[in-house]
Amino acid sequence: MIADFGYGILVVSLVVALYSVAAAAMGVINKSSPLIESARRAMLLTWPLISISALALIYLLVNNHYEISFVYEVTSSSMPTYLKITAWWGGQAGSLVFWSWLMSAFASLVTLRKWDRDREFLPYVIIVASITLAFFLTMSVVFENPFARLYQTPEGIAAHTFAPANSVVFTPEDGRGLNPLLRHPGMIIHPPMLYLGFVSFVIPFAFAMAALITGRSDDRWIRITRRWTLWAWLFLSFGLVLGGRWAYDVLGWGGYWGWDPVEIAAFMPWLTGTAFLHSVMIQEKRGQFKQWNMILVILTYALVIFGTFLTRSGVLSSVHAFANSPIGPFFMGFVALTLIVSLALLIWRWPELNSETEMKSMLSREALFLLNNLLFMSVLVICFVGVIYPLVSELATGAKVTVGPPWYEFSTSPLFAMLMFLMAIAPLSSWGLSSQEKLSNLNKPVLGGILALPVLVFAIFWKQLTFMIGSWPGVVIALAVILAVAALMYIFRKLIWLAAVLAAVSTVYLYFTYTQNIIALIGFFLIVLVLAVTIREFWRAVRARQNSQQENFALAFARLIGRNRRRYGGYIIHVSMMLMAVGILGIEMFQKETQGQVAAGEALTISGYTVKFEDIASWNNPPEQVNYTRAVVGIYKGDQYLGQLYPRKDMYFSDRQMLNPTQPMSIPGNFSSFKDDLYVLLVDWEPASASGATFKIYVNPLVNWLWIGSLLFFIGVVIAAWPDKEAEYATARVRNKAYQPSSAD
Amino acid sequence: MTEINATAPKRGVPLWAQVIIWTLLVGLLVLVGVTLNKRQQGSVRPGTEIPDFTLTLFDGYQYEGRSKISLSDLRGKVVVINFWASWCKPCEQEAGELQQVWAEYADSGEVVFLGVDYVDTEPEARVYLQKFGIDFPNGPDMGTKVSQMFRTTGVPETYFIDQNGVLQYVKVGPFVSADEIRNQLDKMLP
Amino acid sequence: MKKHLRIALQVLALVLILTGVWAGVAAAQGSTPTDDEVNAIAKQLYCPVCENTPLDVCPTEACRQWRELIRQQLADGWSEDQIKQYFVDNYGARVLGEPPRTGLNWVVYLLPPALILAGAFVLFRAMRSWIKPTSVEAGPAESKTIPLVQDDYVSKFEEELRKRK
Known part of the structure; x- marks a missing residue:
């Protein structure tokens, strides 16, 4: 009924x-x-x-x-x-x-x-x-x-x-x-967040389509939808982060991101969305890049729909994928319709979207934003090829291939490094150093040569970039990166030198105390650089406010952000990205693991931690059709007792015929600190006795910063996206007057 | 803004670029469509003539003195192809029954059972075969060549091919009883 | 005589070498490889029946068996490359984390950098055409009203101070 x-x-x-x-x-x-x-x-x-x-x-x-x-x-x-x-x-x-x-x-x-x-x-x-x-x-x-x-x-x-x-x-x-994997709190919020992100990108797309159909080529649709886009982006980002946290807590492989095709399907619209959020600032201020922004909005929505289709129709097989479903062909039709109609509209209106583009130099604010977009699009290209290629290979040669994390990591990491460097000079770009006079004393061909070198080297040694440090290409690459950074430092020398010195000192310090790994050092150098430049930007602005307004520091800080939410929210997001980068570098570069079988009372040691096997118990829970096995381990740092962890293994009895009928779940015991996570998994145990059990132990350095960073990220986006109607209209009017004195609108 | 537009050159997308873009888009859609079609097909349907394939048998297993078996050699006989793996729990439910029925029909010479070990480790597979005393021809399909031909959706799956090499019946999942196998065989035997 | 001596020496050398090899093999067979040694290899291989799951973290029964197979092969004195090769030969290239650099798979290694370079080239060309050295025809008035960096906080304060007055 x-x-x-x-x-x-x-x-x-x-x-x-x-x-x-x-x-x-x-x-x-x-x-x-x-x-x-x-x-x-x-x-x-x-x-x-x-x-x-x-x-x-x-x-x-x-x-x-x-x-x-x-x-x-x-x-x-x-x-x-x-x-x-x-x-x-x-x-x-x-x-x-x-x-x-x-x-x-x-x-x-x-x-x-x-x-x-x-x-x-x-x-x-x-x-x-x-x-x-x-x-x-x-x-x-x-x-x-x-x-x-x-x-x-x-x-x-x-x-x-x-x-x-x-x-x-x-x-x-x-x-x-x-499905037991879906009973985790992270999994309860993760899908709705992702769906929210996906769905809310429909609105900017709908406006973009409306603008194309009506032929209204001003940037009104962008003004209406930019906050939508920010919120959509927030949900999508948070969906991704929650998915990572869920994987870390439940999947029991000591990581948070596996470059799985379905993860990438959700990551791709995030990339174009992020690129859009950046380039839209230029269109708002200068009325440029209309065509490009239109492409980005359409692409983002297309990737949302396409990614959903790939995941739900069973075309991509992955841990996340839904089982074969009858919606496939119908959904395929919708995807085709969306792509074809929007592309046709775009081509039809292309001439109207043309805008006179003008920029002062290759290092102007616009140029830097375009470089940012190029880098995001490059990551997108890599992801897209990585997701689609297995299909091509299967059809063309019948051979299934895995395009897995090693490939994505070496392909994308140089691009991420360059994005980090762009973040470091982002606040500087608004400080007038893009004006012609300051660059006039530069020898441009020399500068061009210096800048072209790393690009060339990246192109040639792109595979070796992350893994062959120590051999000669690695040295060349390290050299090239240093040259590039040096060149940009030289250009921005007046503004960046303090931050650069700070970053260099930190890097040298880390070299002697923490790691000699060149990639990690480059990463940490960039992180410190971005943090220093951004924090200095905040500092200077707050000081200026304090002086001119006679406010105390906290008030000046709050008002500063309140008066220019998008800009300072944006900087907070950059800072949060760097915190996340600390966590990612930590777990990617320095993860340690060991596995061994121990009898009760015995211990395993790893990186200064001692994990002592104390007890194990196994019991059935018939109503839930599950068998739990829970181990108790005591953990010590040196001689200091830290507490107990309870790694668990849940076996679900299932009557379903799947490829792997008994898929157990390994729930880790995790001891988390700012320095590292001690992540203990129960792998196996001797049945019917507490005599022995096998544990796998990871030490994941710095990974907590990933989660701390994502909280700060959340705050940053909320600040940037918070509705603020009145001010928005006011500034929009002021800008219109300031920038387009001759415009009728 | 409108003024800027008015002065901007109204250039459309060049034809060559349009051709490239549309080709790429159509190519992508075709690629995905074909893959989708393949995924949705499910396993081979009864009534299909199964193309020939050759399976190299495990050491110690042979068919008429040869260590390789080809479907084309089996014309005129009912062929029962069972996909299994040592890590597959439901497979164990039917392993005994399969062997039992095989033992009953082996001497008639009208039926051939063929075990195909789907993506497995050889030592474990041998343990499995020994455990259930399976003596009908068995061979590994580690590279999924044979399973891809049948488009198997999992293990266990059993395919009944008639005397003319035409697939008659597919059983997905384990048999519940030996009778289930016997009934199907008796339907196909003259 | 001299010839005999040389043959004798050669035989002796051969025997020594063979003993050495045998001893090495025996030593390798004698100790069971540790879980860490197994995982170090399993980490680089992907489960042939699951999707995108490295063998060292895959929790299924099938993967446990494959890890035992690696342990057995290590115990038999196989090298890491031999084991990987065995997996590729038996289960296909999908057990590797990235496509092997052969045939069609080169697409995956060459297409993205080519596209990225093409993108960079197009962008560079476009930007060069957009750059207008402080143009004369734009007129002094416009170049003053469109400064790139107007919205910094200093001007904001001034604006605000003006409002408050």
Whole structure:
């Protein structure tokens, strides 16, 4: 009954979404604003409708209605209620409804805004958003109905939306329960965050499409959507970070990021989104790069849709992938439609988007932002080739290949290093050193040569860059990087010298106390450089405020950020990136591991830590169909007792026929400090006695800074994205006056 | 802003660039589409004629004195191809039954059982074969050549091929009883 | 006589070498390789039946078996390269973390740098065409109203101070 109701409402919301497309289209054709208004109201109606349908689904999940196929798949009687609710997005069918629900929420939010200045955008935004929504709803209604019941027919038991002939409803005793890997708190928030990020990129895309269709080539659509983009980017970033934390806590391989195709599918829109957030600043200030920004927005959305498709259709196989699903061909059609239509529109409007671009020099602010974009696009190219190539290889030669972490790491790390250096000079770029006079005393050919060298070397030795340090190409590369940094230091010498000295001193200090690894040292040098330059920027600005406003330090600091949120929020994000870089460098370059079998009372030692095996116990939990084995280990740093850890291994009995029917979960015991993490895994044990167990122990230096950095990152983005309507309009007006004195707008 | 636009040169995307972009996009879509199609096919359907393949048998296993077995050698016989692996727990449920049924039909000469060990380690595979006393021809498929041909979706999976080399029946997952195997065989035997 | 001596010496040398080799092999066989030694190799290999999971961290039964196989091979005195080769020969190139540099796989090594360089080239060309040395025809008025760095905090303060007055 409830299921029929929920399904019915879902069908109704699909009809409403389709009506909204039709009404908006008719409204445009007939120039009828009542029709468009009607489309807008229909659009607003979808969210309450899908909410009701979702409530019906949640009701079924919570009340153990196992005759519903989806409920049977993702819940079981033993699951706590909150997990039954979050099981909503624990499987394909439910998560599609969840997606539609978020999508309609965003679409409604955007249709609620004031449209006075942008009437002509409205119908097109509605059309784009409603088509997307209708598409996702169709998938739920036709292919992946979460309300489908299990029916017993002579041929067997299967899920059907409508009762087949000669059938009775089949109600299993208990459900299969949520995939154990998905029961972790990180996994409960990670998918919604990612979906939020994905879905909210639909809005900038819808505006971009509206701008293309209407041919309104000013940057109004960018002004409307830039905050959307920031929030979308925040959700996406946080989804990625939470996914990493989840992997670290649950997957038990001592890492947080495995360069898995599905991870990369979520990372790619992040890359273009980040590039967009940077280049959009130039368009806002100078009206340049309109074509490029349009490309970036379309690309970001295309990557969202394409990535979702790759993951959900079973084209990519990965730990994250959903099982083979009937939505494949239909979804494929939508992807093709999206890509073809947006590309066609872009090519059609290309001439109108042309803007007179002018810049002062190769080192101007614009040039640096473009370099930043080039680097992000380069990382994107690497990721895209890495994800797609296994498909090419499989089709062309029949051979499956793995494009794994080693390949991504050596390919992307030089690019990340260069991005870090750009962050170091980012605050400086706004300080007028881009003006011609300051550079006039430079010998440009010499400078060009110095700068071209590292690019050349990177091109030739790109494989060896990270792993052959110590052999001659490594030396050449190190030399080239140093040359490049030296050249840029020379150019920015007046502003950077203090930070550079600080960074150099820190690096020398680290060389004698921590590591002789050249890559790590380059990384730490860049980190200190960025931190020093950025913090100095804050310091100078706060001091200036203190002097001119007679404010105390804290107030000056708060007001500084408050008055220019986007800029200082941005710098905070840069700082947080550097903290994260500390963590990444730490775990990537200095991770130590050991594994061994010990008897009770014996200990393993690694990097100054002693891990003593104290006890082990194993028990079944029949209702949850799981067997837990938990070890107790005491940990010591030198002689100092630090406490106990409880690494665990959960074995789920499963009746499912998969490639690996008994996939155990290794939950690590983790002792975390600013210096390092002691990460203990229970690998194996002697059955029926506490006599011996095998542990794998990782020491992950500095990894905590990754999580600290991501918290700061969150703060930074919130500062940058916080709605601030009045000020925004005011500054926009001031800028318009200042920059376009002749402009009518 | 509008003024800047007015003065900007209105250049479209050059034709060659358009051709390249569209080609790349279509190429990408075709690539993904073909892969999707392949993924969605599932295992080979009954009624398909199975192309010939050759499997090198484990040491100690042979078929009519040879250490290699080809499907084409088996024309005129019912061939039961069972995919398994030593790490596969459900496979163990049916291993005994398979051997039992094989023992009953082996002498008739009308049926050949063929075990294909899917991506496995040889020492463990031998232990497995010994444990269940399996003596019908068995060979490793470490590089997944044979499994890819059948587009297996997992292990265990069993394929029944008739006397003309046409696939008649596919069993996904373990057999529940020896009778299930017997019934299927009896349907196919004259 | 001299010839005999030489042959004798050669035989002796051969025997010594063979004994040495045998002793080495025996020593290698004698000790069971540690988990760390196994993991050092398993880390570089990928589980042939799972997707993108290194063999050293893969928790499945199948991977445990492969790790034991590596241990056995180490105990038999195989070198790291031999073991890797064995895995590639048996299970295909997908057990390696990156595609081997042969045939079509070169795409993965050459295409990204080529695209990146092409991108850099296009950008460089475009930027060069955009650079206008402080143009005369733009007029002095415009070049003053479009300074690159107007929005620094100093001007902000001035603006704010003006407002407060």
